[in-house]
Amino acid sequence: MSAVRENGVIVAIDGPSGAGKSSLTKLLAKRLGYIHIDTGAMFRAVALSAKRAGIASDDDKGLAELCQGLEISFARDGETCRVLANGEDVSSEIRTEEIGLLTSTISARKPVRQALLEMQRRMGAKGGVILEGRDIGTVVFPDAEVKFFLSASAEERGRRRYLELAARGESATLEETIAKVIQRDRQDEGREHAPLKQAEDAVPIDSTSLSIEQVLELMERTVKERLAQGGKG
Ligand SMILES: Nc1ncnc2c1ncn2[C@@H]1O[C@H](COP(=O)(O)OP(=O)(O)O)[C@@H](O)[C@H]1O
């Protein structure tokens, strides 16, 4: 069993785009009274800042300097959690598909991963946190007490993302959205540094035919069983 952490255990939820990570992390964090850490939003904030500064996605020196001067924080207000970059609320700007694709490219660069790895470990070290991302259970917190790998078919994830974009008024066809999901999967899985992959000790959940509620019940039951076992199970 890992050493007991000050505020509770660390829960990792990794998986590809559109699997339901953000939705489930928020709901599970509320059920458990834990803090939700959206690591994807952190990478998106770096990508937005790089775009604004005109830093190329392969300019490792420029990206390293950018990350050194970038403070990424979360402002929590009840149900909402705003993402701040050097104090500026970038919650909306980081959510466009353009930034999502740029983020997938920039997040493959080693200086960006190293900088955010250090931030994420500082944020979660005391436990009582749920971190969602691509490499939480494999790189950021390999000793996390509970790890999930949440996935769904590319078609279902594309459909979910399509509905989400349509609700935001972004005009993309279902076929285009599925293709972009598959493109991001390939980039996230195929990169050299901290690729998207299931940790050996992660609980796999395929949400293709499950509702958000069904996934939440499964996750909550698993976490409570691990807590009852004293952390590692
Ligand atoms: N099991 C599910 N069934 C149906 N829709 C889902 C499910 N999980 C998530 N969604 C929806 O899919 C979209 C993407 O979910 P999100 O949590 O943002 O995924 P991720 O963080 O993995 O990209 C959201 O609109 C969300 O409400």
Ligand SMILES: Nc1ccn([C@H]2C[C@H](O)[C@@H](COP(=O)(O)OP(=O)(O)O)O2)c(=O)n1
């Ligand atoms: N821990 C993480 C989180 C996100 N990323 C990268 C890979 C993703 O394509 C982008 C955007 O992540 P985000 O979770 O916001 O994207 P989705 O909501 O899953 O579509 O960032 C990463 O490399 N490592």
